Amino acid sequence: MHDRRSLGCSTLLYVGFCAFALAALVATAQQTPRVPRIGFVANAPWRSFSTHEAFLAGMRDHGYVEGRDYIMEARNAEGKAERFTDLSVELARLPVDVLLVSVCGAPLNAARQATQTIPIIVATCNDDLVESGIVKSMKRPGGNITGLSKLSPELASKRLSLLKQALPSISNVAVLWNPGYSDFKADWRELKAAAQRMGITLHSFEFRGIDDLAAAFDAMRREHVEAMITFSDVLSFVYARQFAELAATARLPAMYAFREVPDAGGLMSYGPDIPDMFRHSADYVVRILKGANTADMAIEQPTKFELVINLKTARTLSITIPRNVLLQADERIE
DSSP states (O other): OOOHHHHHHHHHHHHHHHHHHHHHHHHHHHHSOOOOEEEEEESSOGGGSHHHHHHHHHHHHTTOOBTTTBEEEEEEOTTOGGGHHHHHHHHHHTTOSEEEESSTTHHHHHHHHHOSSSOEEEEEEOSOTTTTTSSSOSSOOOTTEEEEEOOHHHHHHHHHHHHHHHSTTOOEEEEEEOTTTOOOHHHHHHHHHHHHHHTOEEEEEEOSSGGGHHHHHHHHHHHTOSEEEEOSOHHHHHTHHHHHHHHHHTTOOEEESOTHHHHTTOSEEEEEOHHHHHHHHHHHHHHHHTTOOGGGSOOBOOOOEEEEEEHHHHHHTTOOOOHHHHTTOSEEEO
8 A cells, every 4th residue: 555645745746847847848939939931832843943042042141041040831833823822822821921922913913812911022023013903002002012013014115115126127026925924904005105106016915824835926927927025924934945945936036024035045135133133022021020011111123124135046037136236235145
């Protein structure tokens, strides 16, 4: 028969040990802060693009190291715009602390459907956020959305102007665009006004995914257009090589929104440095993680734009780029 005093003592020791262990666990939990999560939905594997490393470099500029100070929750939509919504909802339910969105259009629309409370940072918006009613103003957006705008509508007319300067004789230009990504309402308005001033007739050719591109280029050949221009659609960034190859096969000189296309063999591009904008978007993310309110964070715009011309492609197409255009180029690819 056990001694009651011994049993009571053992019980007290056990309870005391449990209380001590619980207190230690609580103290440890209090000392180990939760690592924030940043959500991102990409059109292709996130780590396969220069924008990925640019964003991580921007975070490191602020002393934030991936895996230590934050976790990157990236999802791959595999080039299918219809997947953005489900993947954004998945990230919102984790939940993530910030949703980083590459561009406006389908990615931003999906993020907006997924949450009205989680901060959303747009790295390179291609639409007019105020005109579309997404934010109240550029200085004070209101709501949970802010970020950077790449002045896409204004750049549409500038790209057409540079294309006309490079190819003075053109009068019929194809516009290759993706209505499933964005309606590009402001881009169309600016582009049509510029085309009228230049005496250019625009021909609309639509695609909704990478599998539609070959048919679109075939249609352009049948229409006998003399050149092509694209809007700032993320697919021409993700699939730069395919765009360049199809244009080369069609022997169609083209102006693009992203330098990645002339880097891959396309003729020309004009626009801001996209990786640099992703690096700058890290500033917004860090401010959010430190407690800033998206409603009060002004939407910024790039100040540097670059004209890139692939002279090797120009020679292949038997095009001589005028000297006045070459002098404007920030980079000439030989």
